[in-house]
Amino acid sequence: MQEKAPPNGTAHRGLVVWTLIVTGAATFMAALDNLVVTTALPVIRDDLGGDLSDLEWIVNGYTLPFACLLLLGAALGDRFGRRRVFAAGVALFTVASAAAALAGSTEVLIAARAAQGAGAAILLPLSLTLISAVVPPERRGTAFGIWGAVNGLAIASGPLIGGAITEHMSWQWIFWLNIPIGLAVLPLVLFRLTESRGPNDRLDLVGTVLASGGLFGVVLSIVRGHEHGWASGPVLTGFIVGGALLIAFVLFEMRTPNPMLPMRFFRSRTFSAVNAASLLMYLGMFGSIFLLTQFLQLIQGYSPQEAGLRMLPWTAMPMVVAPIAGALTDRIGGRSIVASGLTLMAVGLGWFALLAEPDVSYASQVPAFVLCGIGMAMFFAPTGAMVMGAVPAAEQGIASGVNNALREVGGALGVALLASIFATQGGYETPERFTDGLVPALWVGVIALLAATAVVLIAPGRRRAAAAPAATAASAPPRARTPVTADS
Structure with a gap:
């Protein structure tokens, strides 16, 4: 396969800058909406009605299609052009945001959130x-560090932005905010980014159906586990059918000459370890933030904006730490940085669990917020470079889709699992009951982060990892490829 070289000198530097700006703005918008509604959930519940399961669905209604369609989004970009499909994702996300802002019921809001998730699934991996x-x-380590800083900032600042907008305007403006961003980004995507395609000239329809259907069954059962019971018929059916479809997907991909997900990727210890750690990290982080933002408002009495401001020691860290961690990844590799970040996050969540009482002071919580923020930034910055560096350059789109899909599955599992533990051990009746449920849920988050740390340490060091893409490419079976093009 041949790839047209990018322009040299000043023109190339300008192209890099525009690419980082445009993709950063679009992915900030998509990543922000993962958790931007968390501080607004009590207000949305008062306005539209609903119980704990409805609040989970407002969050997971976005996560479910996001997780299930990421592989499809990456495959569509490889087949029809990444810039073109990226633009379609931005357009869909923007329209869906307007629908969410106009929602007059919980059901309509969840449906609009699902459409947002579909748009995000298209644009994020590309x-x-x-x-x-x-x-x-x-x-690329530095570039992905910047990308990681933007996405980490978006995820972490979601509660602050959502809280400020909810308090001073209305929760609908959380979604109206996306409209001018989307409208500004769309023409820049079309006229400032280069076009490129992946190695396949065929769309793997069978693989797409099997992967999307399997992920849908598994993630839907994860989301519904608390609501219907983990051993209930519908939940078990989803796990069984979804698991069977995913097994069929693996078997099919091992035999088809043009797979949407080459199974040889998983021969790379780096690729496998980083993806497993991403799932576990999102499990611990998403579930904990879902509960902690409610703790600050419902138990400690802060307004949505006040709750968001008090999470600022967490949200500010990615802006400072992630670019530094990305630059260090270029020098020393990402394994030690990611493992250290996961450990810091585990310590931070453990700090929260030890201190969680209805009358705990905010000052005693600040170190935990700082540790979680630094740790999250150290995770986001190197993982993109590690995943992309573990596979051949032409197949980085699908590798990105896999990593982001597993992150979103982890996020859905985290919200569902930690909310289930919270509901089993506590509840909303009194402040004491809330903390009775919060503490064991946070310890589960700590365990997930420590498990992610152990998994990352399985990955090879920098010297051995450098040879992985070449080895992976050399083991690839011969197949028809189309030239990758890059035009301005």
Whole structure:
């Protein structure tokens, strides 16, 4: 396969800058909506009605299609052009945001959130491949560090932005905010980014149906486990059918000449370890933030904006730490940085669990917020470079889709699992009952983060990891490929 070289000199630097700006703005918008509604949930519940399961669905209604369609989004970009499909994702996300802002019932809001998730599933994995197309390999750690800082900031600042908008305007403006961003980004995508395609000239329809259907069954059962019971018929059916479809997907991908997900990727210890750690990290982080933002408001009495401001020691850290961690990844590799970040997050959540009482002071919580923020930034910055560096350059789109899909599955599992533990051990009746449920849920988050740390340490060091893409490419079976093009 041949790839047209990007322009040199000033023109190339300008192209890199525009690519980082445009993809950063689009992915910030998509990542922000993962958790932007968390501080607004009590207000939305008062306005539209609903119970704990409805609040979970407002969060997971976004996560479910996001997780299930990420592989499809990456495959569509490889087949029809990453810039073109990325633009379609931005457009869909923008329209769905307007629908969410106009929602007059919980059901309509959840449906609009699902459409947002579908748009995000298209644009998020392609953002990394668009960056890879214009950034030299030796500088990608820094570029992905910037990308990680933007996404980490978006996820972490969601509660602050959502709280401020909810308090001073209305919760609908959480979604109206996306409209001008989407309208500004869309023409820049079309006229400032280069086009590129992946190695396959065929869309793997069978693989797409099996993967999407399998993920849908498993994630839906995860989301519904608390509501219907983990051993109930519908939940078990979803796990069984979804699991069977995923097994069929693996078997089919091992035999088809043009797979949407080459199974040889998982021969790389780096690829496998980082993806497993991403799932566990999102499990611990998403579930904990879902409960902690409610703790600050419902138990400690802060307004939505006040709750968001008090999470600022967490949300500010990615802006400072992630670019530094990305630059260090270019020098020393990402394994030690990611493992250290996960450990810091586990310590931070453990700090919260030890202190969680209705009358605990905010000052005693600040170190925990800082540790979680630093740890999250150290995780986000290197993982993009590690995943993309573990596979051949032409197949980085699908690798990004896999990583983001597993992150979203982890997020859905975290919200469902920690909410289930919270509901079993406590409740909303009194402040004491809330903390009775919060503490064991946070300890589960700590366990997930420590497990992620152990998994990351399985990955090879920098020297051995450097040879992985070449080895993976050499083991790839011969198949028809189309040239990758890059035009301005």
